Structure formats: C-alpha cells, structure tokens
Amino acid sequence: MTHAILRQILDYTHRANPYPLYEELRRTPVLHDADGPYVVSGYYDIQSLLHDPRISSDARNLKATASGPLAGEEEETALPPSFLRLDPPEHDRLRRMTNRPFGPPHCPRRVYDISGELHDIVSGLIDGIGDTERIDLVDQFSYPFPVTVICRLLGVPREDEARFHTWADTLAAGLDPDPDADPDERAKVTQSARMELGMYLNGLIEERRKKPGDDMLSELATGHGPDGTMTTMELLSSAVLLLVAGHETTVNLITNGMLTLLRNPDVLGRLRDDPKLSVPIVEELLRFEPPVQLLPQRTTLADIEVRGVTIPKGASLWLVLAAGNRDPDRFKDPERFDPDRGDIQHLGLGSGIHACFGAPLARLEAQLALSELARRLENPRLLEDPPPYRQNAVLRGPRHLPIACDGIRP
Template structure:
C-alpha cells in the first residue's frame, strides 16, 4: 500500500526556482567555471543540463575538465570502464589534484580493476547488512549520549548541531569500527576538516594535516600489529601480513580512506537532512508522526541535497563521446551527482523535497563497481541520528535566519559549516 503523501504547506511550493540565464559558449569552447556553481549549484546545474550538458570548466586544480550534468549521461559514465580512476591515465599536466603521499594515495578511489576488485573484496565484509545491523544499538547509544550533552549545552542558548552532533556521531562510529582509540578522535576530526575546508589564513594547514594523519596511522598500524583487536584494521593487517594481498601503502591508504569517507559524507548528510526538514514543516510533521517514513526520507535527502556534488574524477582511456560531445583521451571528466539528482527527466519536480517520492536509481552514492562501500552504514547512522533528534526535541528550530547559514565554498561537496539551532 502506498504511503499517504504529506500535505503541502505554504513553504513547499512545487514551483522550481528560476534557473540562471543561459550559459554562454558552446561545449567545445574555452573552459571557465560557470557563475553560481558554488553559491547556487542547483540553479546553475539546471542551466547546464539545458544548454551545455557536457561543458568544459576550470577544475579546482586550475586545469580544464569536462563537467557532465544530465542523469542518463552521469549514470552511464559512472559504469563506463573506459573512464579510469587511475591518475596515471591523465595526460601530462592535465590533472594536478590535491597531492597526497603514496602511503595515503594508493586507495580504491584511484584504482581500476583488478586492484580495485581485490581490495574491495577484502573490505566489503565489514559492511554486510548483518554486520551493519549489529551496529544499530551502539549507534543509537552514541546518538543519545551526544544529545544529552547538547541538551545540557543548549540550556543557556543555541547549539551548533554540526559540531555537537552531526560531526562527532559518525567519527565515533567509524573509529569504533576501525579500532581507533577514543582519546585521539578529536585530532582526527581536526585533520580531516583541514583537508575538506581549507583555511585561507593558513594555506599550508592541509599539507600539515596530511603529515599528521600519516604519522598517526603509521603508529596506529604498528600498535595493531603488536596487539590485534576485534576491529577492521586488525583484520586488514592480518590480510596484509598473512596473505600478502595488500601492499603496505594500500593498507595505509585504505585506513585513511575508510576514516575520511566514513566520517565526512555522513556529517554533511545529517546536516542537510535537518535543514531540509526545518525548511519544510509538513515533511517534518510527517516523519514525526510516522518514524517509519525515515528510511525513505533519507534516500530523498541524498537525492535532493546529497553531500557529494561530484563523483571522483575520471580519465578516458580513449576518446569518448558523451551526449554528442567528444572528450579526448586523458582529459579530466567530472560527473555531477548533485545535478543528476535534480534532473527532471528522471525525477519529476526535482527541486521539491518529497520524503515519499520514488527515489530508486538515485546516484548520490554512486553507481557501478565504485558504488559507495559504506552505503548501508551511512543510511543506518543518518536514520538513527534523525530519529533520536526528532523524538527528543519536538521544538527544534533554527537559531538564526536561514540566509545567515554558511555553506562550504566548494564545487565538490555540499554541506553546512555550522547549523545553529535551539532545542
């Protein structure tokens, strides 16, 4: 039986926001970063889908890249084996990206089969539905404890829900899974934040954070070798040392990737889910009245405003044609997950948040062999985080006008820097 659709409220007009003026320049023209890609990504994507669905832009490294924005093209490209994740296939000087040392760079985000297949097979056991389900009670306990502290802090004023809840919850969960001691988790958050949100007043901070992460994981893996525990890192070390199926750099890089991806995306998803509900009171009332709607709502939050606007960059192994546009071998291809989720050809009335919509086929977690490994855990954490928060605080509200909220200045990641609320 279909779930009744929540009634619309005045804040939930089905009218989509007006798209910006048509973008100038043919797809084969000189590259440039379209205006609004940071400040108004979804309006800009709408214009791109209509006028230049495959367009050369200036990437974050200052070099040209091809931005793909239509759902059908993005989905097909995500599963196209001709589009490699291996940076060795980039033309010389075409891609510079953020420089990680080899010990952190040899991870699945930079690999094609067969290496990608080999490493993913070792890790996937940690994220089976059964193993993830066993984390349900620990995640709920962690959420309740964080909300206890937030409630106490909120007695004298507002609370930043990102700092007090959305960030510490996933870092606690992924660190428990990996076997990272609790005393060091705040440092890990600081280092990963430095990589994602560069500090313009400290241009060398990201490089310093990489060095600190490398030193930390080197020491942690040595400790795990000396005294293995019941955790994922100990299991991976055993696979490395006994079966020689992981190189030392692959082991180190995998630990870094699991921490970074397992923490960062969930932080942003919880934050955007909460602001999405606060913006839409009828939707908020519906999930309060029927928490069984939450799993479907989480899928809609991912489609509507997922944390990753772009998939990891690709490099064509040969000249390829995408939506009638020729993309030369070795050039950088950026696939817009954020735009695909708002494509009206796939999702009718896509700018409307509708927690009962059919979101099947959304690409927020990827598609094909690189589909997000930790997707079941991300869904579990977000669902529990929202359930605990909404049950606990029926008068949850923004503490500042919405226009004062600060979003990450990025074309790659969508997330709030802070979410001030009253509980």
C-alpha cells in the first residue's frame, strides 16, 4: 500500500491536485510496508518529529530504499553538504555563522532595509510585462524576482546578474527533470552550471576578502564571530544553498499564491483594496499550498514510537508537510482557503532547527509581490486551469501560469 500511494504522489498526473492522496495518507498515521520509507502525515506527529533530535537530516545517514530516487534530491557536487543537510553541532555552527549578516540579533534590519529595493524590482518587472493578452507569470515575474533579490543580498555586481539568472534557471531545471530529456545530459548540464557558479562565487569571495562591502558575502567572508570564520568551501556551499533553496521556494510561493487568489476573486479584490491583507494571505497560502510539500530525506537515529508504531533506528522517514497542513484534527475546514483564520500555525516553512532560514525574506517577497500584482493588474484572469505543473513532487508549483488582464495600472 505504501508504494502504491507514494507512486501516485510522485506520478505527474496527480501534481495539479495531490490533496485527495494526502487525505488518504492521513487515514494511516504511520504508513509503511516491508521495504519502503515510513510516511507520517498528521500535523501533530510531524510537528513533534521536526523537533526530535533522534531524527537526522544528515545525507550521510541516508540509506537507499526500495522507493527509488526522488525528484528534488540534491545533485552530486564537489561542495561539502550545506547546513540544511547536516545535524548538530555542525548544523548549528554553520547556521549561526550564516545568520549573523542576515538577521537578528546581529543584523536585525537586513531584510527590512531592502524592502524599498524589493518594491523597485517588483515594479520594474510589472512595468516590463508588455502584452497583457497572455502573460506567463512564472517566466515574466515569479522566476526573475527572487534570484534578483538574492543577487542584491549577496552583493553580486549588477552587470553579472544576468549570468546568475542563467545559472539559477539551469539548477532549477536540474531539480525539476523533464521526463523526455536525456538524464545523463541533464546531469552534465546541471553539474557544469554548479561548477561555473562555484568558480564565479569563489572569485567574488576573494574580491570581497580584499575589499569588503556592506553585502552578505563580504560579511561572511570576513566575519570573525565566536564560531570563527567560514572556510571557502563552507562559504561556497552556504551561498549556493541561499541561491537554490531561497529561489525555488519563493517562486512556488508567489506562483501558487497568485493561482489561489485568481481562484478566489473575492479575496483578490480585498487585497487590491487593502495591501495589509497580504500578511494573513501569505500565512494561509503557506498552509493551503505550501511551496515544499514533503521532506523525504530524514533518517531515524534510534527507535521512535509514533501512534503505536515503532519506527526502527536507521529507517528512512518521509514527513508530508502538505498533508499535515490540511489535517482536520488541527485546522477547521482545512480544504477551504481562508486568510481570516485566527490561528494559522502551519508547517509551510518547516519547524525546529531546520525551519526555513530565509522565512522573513520569503514572507516579505510574497507579501509585496502579491499585493502589487493585485493592485496593478486590471481584471486579471486565468487562461489555463489547472496550469502546467513542474515535474517535482517536493518543490511543487506551476511551471507556467498563463494569465491575461485588461491593462497595467500605474
């Protein structure tokens, strides 16, 4: 049974609406068969396991399972694992070091201070839409916005941003394989992009060490906190993580968000009149259509009992965040999109020590993007519903979102 449901979740034919499958999963709180992973889908169980030190995220502890490879697994790379794929104490040290120039307590205004620049980027992208009879919101807006923001944060020179966009697109394609493409060729192209990006960042790091600026890369390259200084390889790994993870999740959040708003025109109209509504809207989106649907790469370091089932040490564990986010034991009327919920403690950005590092920035980007799209697009409407989705079952979102509008407001 486990493999049958997991195969359906991974099957592209269910990508546009996997939620009935998640409902089926929740009927068996811990789903398992002889050689597959243990799959947990209830809100409270997932929340508990995300805070359990007996659960490992370290890729070196993973064992191959009969479920086979999963789209979304990290490509082979010469870089060391990012802190996302490490356990304490290595995880804690690298996360603290990366956070020093990014957020509280050392740089509490880093995200807030770029809000004006974010607005300028959003405005420029909307101004450049052109033909309003057919707009691809992904290619023309959702994809370029987050990678431009990451470039500005890291301190990538403006003249090099186009190269960064190309690398980001290539790495994104590597995470979202085309079933009709040659997998060996895709791997070669992805690896080449990683190498080029790594070489470019290495050169930029050396420049920043000699002549630091006020960007994150300069502070990471020259910082001397209580944890010491990052090695070049650690810095490269962290920078690539910020690019890939920060880009992909925000693209999905914005695109899923606009799709949901167009399906709920009453909420879209309220947002047009009241931009502050973007805050609860984004939180409800993170519950209702989370950009990361499941966490498949976890391993148990000891026997763990969940709902009367003993998950043995060394087992492969999947945590289905999107199923937990629609658990009726936690949320009233969970299948309804309702930004007026009084309590939206979702799992959309994870929880525990691996909670989304860039959550404050992702929230701000989505709030600004959706409020400006609602304000400036005149009578927006979907041209395809459902739209074509990406292959990836983990980082789920439309690959294209064709829409039209009657014009662009100033």
